[in-house]
Amino acid sequence: MGGTEDLLAKLHPLERKVLPFLHEGVSFEELVEKSKNKPVEVMRALQWMQNKGIIAIQEATKDVATLDKNGIDYAKRGLPETRFLKALTKKLSEQELAKKADLKKEEVNVCIGLLRRKNAITIQKENKKLVFALTPEGEKIKEHLPEQEFLRALPMPVDQLTSEERFIYTDFLKRKNIVKKETAKKISAHLTEMGRKIIKEKIHDDYIDKLDIDMLKSGSWRGKKFRSYDVLANVPKSYFGKKHFENEVIDYVKKIWLELGFQEMKGTMMQSAFWDLDCLFVPQDHPAREMQDTFYLKNRQYQFSKEEKELAKKIKAVHENGWQTGSKGWQSSWNEDTARKMLLRTHTTVLSAQTISKVQQLPAKFFSVGKVFRNEALDWKHSFEFYQVEGIVIDEHANLQHLKGYLREFYAKMGYDKIRMRPSHFPYTEPSLEVDVFHPVKKEWVELGGSGIFRPEVVKPLLGKDVPVLAWGLGLGRLFDYFDIKDIRDINRNDVKQLRSMKLWLK
């Protein structure tokens, strides 16, 4: 134990104000009265002192008789029976009396019964009317009616009532809203061994509690002691502003590509089927175009610009017969109306197509991290909106080795060391390559993204010549593992508590 010295230094000003009035079993009320502090301050001081081992707080409950609604009124204006007696300065009829004493008919009736039992009034019949008068007994008690005295004395603990008071109290409880029983907490402080020691100490009140500007200016802190804090105590939580954790990951992914010399592509989420699918050589009867996979906009059609009209001619030819690409094409007719449907982009590869059509200088490298849409109901592992990491390298000398190199680098930076790349199929790439990562916890290969080299049928109409274009569309990957997300819906749950407690992306 640090002794009383240390403890005294830790006392809060409130505690110091209360401490001098402590004695064994002192009541809360007494401390409030004597320390001249607010009850809530005294309570706080007591709790702190209990934490410091100076006192033990005891709470006992007690029944207290208090005034009820009518009781408060009667305490001020007098009980009906008091008013009755006081009004009877002379003989009065019932009406006269009710008016003079401001009593209701039923109050008068109650009073009659009561006061007759006390032998305080007489009743006579005069001219067919009831007439009241005071008895000597009534004259004697009208200023000191025990009931009225009792009201004035409230509140009182029920167990401290005299037998007469208890009788009145019981009677009042039967009448309407005069008194009520309340359960009050009785708080008292009991000294511990330490407490007994400490109250004998001299309480200095020259400890510095808060270091303020004046003290610093005047130097008045010199030679004084600082109150010690309970530095181990918990403090209330405070929250800092924060980016959404998904955006932190997106920023990191963007940084990877920027460092590798890629330029960011941007574009709209609403797209035409033309750019999203037709320019990527997705046949017009491909299942991915069907309603159950792609969100289409109601009653909206894409309007081709002049340049796009020219491009559409080439795209039509590529689909139907391969145009000048050396391909046979899909050998089925291509319909412009199908291409003019508006949809929510199904992949960010649409941005790659648009970028290729505009690129000025080769070699060029582009990336994007953007939202894509699939017509899927929301459940723990499916979402209709999610992010895709897109990249293209347009380079006369690009080849499969480079594609593998970029993907390896990206996944290594994302924290996946064990990946495998195997053949796959996409309508717009050839060769096509799927990246699997080895999931360290699940101990199995998990598909993470598709990639490949764009087909000449894609590149030539857009770029004007056939140049190898490495391309990939990958998932965000680590997001789920890193943030321990088991349910995809938690990414957009927007629960303030979850967002506040989420760790940062520490890369």
Next chain:
Amino acid sequence: MPTITFAKADLEKALGRSINEKILERISFLGMPVEHVDDKEIVIEVSPNRPDVLSLHGFSRAMRSFLGIKIGLQKYTAKPSSYKVIIDKQVQQVRPFTVCAVVKGLKLTDEKIRELIDLQEKVHITFGRNRKKIALGIYPLEKIKFPIRYTAKKPEDIEFFPLEINKKLTANQILALHPTGRKYAHLLEGQKLYPLFIDAKNQIMSMPPIINSNTVGKIDLQTKEVFIECSGFDFSYLSKSLNMIVAALIDMGGVAYQVTLQYVTKKVTPQLEPERMKLDPAYAEKILGVPLKPAQVKILLERMGFGYDGKTASIPSYRADILHPIDLVEDIAIAYGYENIPEKIPHVATIGKEDAAAVYENKIRDVLTGYGLLEVKNFSLTNKKEQQEMVLQNRPVLEIENAFSEEYSVLRRSFLPSLLATLKRNKHNEFPQHIFEIGTVFKDDCKEERRLCIALCNTDTDFTKIKQILDGLMQALNKPFVLEEAKDYASFINGRVAIVKVNNVNVAHIGEVHPQVLTNFELEMPVAVLEMNLELMK
């Protein structure tokens, strides 16, 4: 992606190898991931561009050459015959083409029949786009009499026993009552005439693309010879499908015969001769990035079932996925092994550049998180009620044609409802809740707009609090602005909403949200909001 399921023993027998880890890995490196394997079965995912491997025989043919057991172009032939199918011009409008073949010498077992039916169904679904592009029919040869007519008749003139039914039904009854009829009825919707195969005895053999006749259109264990037809809209596409089936039947031990098709001009199918395509080995070298000698290209192509003479590749007649020499290059890469291609990042000097708007948005995030605000991210898809009624607005919203639920059926036009809905979901959490979101809104004219929205929510939230943040933000962004009292912003309390103008352009509005709107979102705490058009801030 379609999957195929094989009995493990059957596949082992067809390959002449036992299935071990090594073989399973090789299957994956052929571009067909093994989805499941146990003692009895093996399930493989097949790329939709390879319908030719959708049968045990087709798959093991590809695997045998890939493993080096039997490489190179396999010879498939069809003998000439006098079988004839006459194509009437009535079918032109409905389903203009058919291609046909006869295969004899089959010893069908239960397994083989199952394999055939399975193959037929898989081709229907994938390559045939659910029978739209291709409908296949297989018939026991002994039950039909040549010449066969491919014709079209009015539905009321059609009546036959459809598969699995012991009762004669009319065409319309089949489409209305038969399970297969109901499933594919939409393919004949609006047609005046329905296509039919009718034999020389005037028996209806089938009504493509719906169903075969139960009498003459069903093969069984006694069947040794079959007639195959394939109908649709594109002759060469149909020919590929026919070739796939015929090759599988030849692999089963059958002998194929050609059928003469009497169109306006005569045609003969199947044509099983390989197709030829020029391929420069340098092209493959360039794409793979590894040195390849012509002899090596030849071996690699042979491993994928092609032939090659150093200049021209011979493509099996059943391969439907070779449109361009690049498709051969991919097969060369697969045979070479993706895993054997080195990984390299080339030294190409390009300069990285972040999108300017994205940089700007991140600056805004910095300011707002500095104010202690929390970023949230809502979906772009939402609903009309939230976007209009609940915020007392009636601006038009873009609707999704085929939404899967009412809750997510329109694109959001404003951020206010999203943020209020977010606060509603967080009522049980600790206050203050000061949140913001940066994202896209979608306008009726199909234009998109980047927006910032801030919502402050606490007991002491008021106009001053949101204005303080606006002041700080605009100062940080170096955008002097003026405020103007706003009228008719129904979502806000009248007299407590203002427009923010930069260079005389409205860029944002701020205000205290109307209590009726708060009540609509079941909020019991005041909310002040800023919504800003970021397109106008650049």
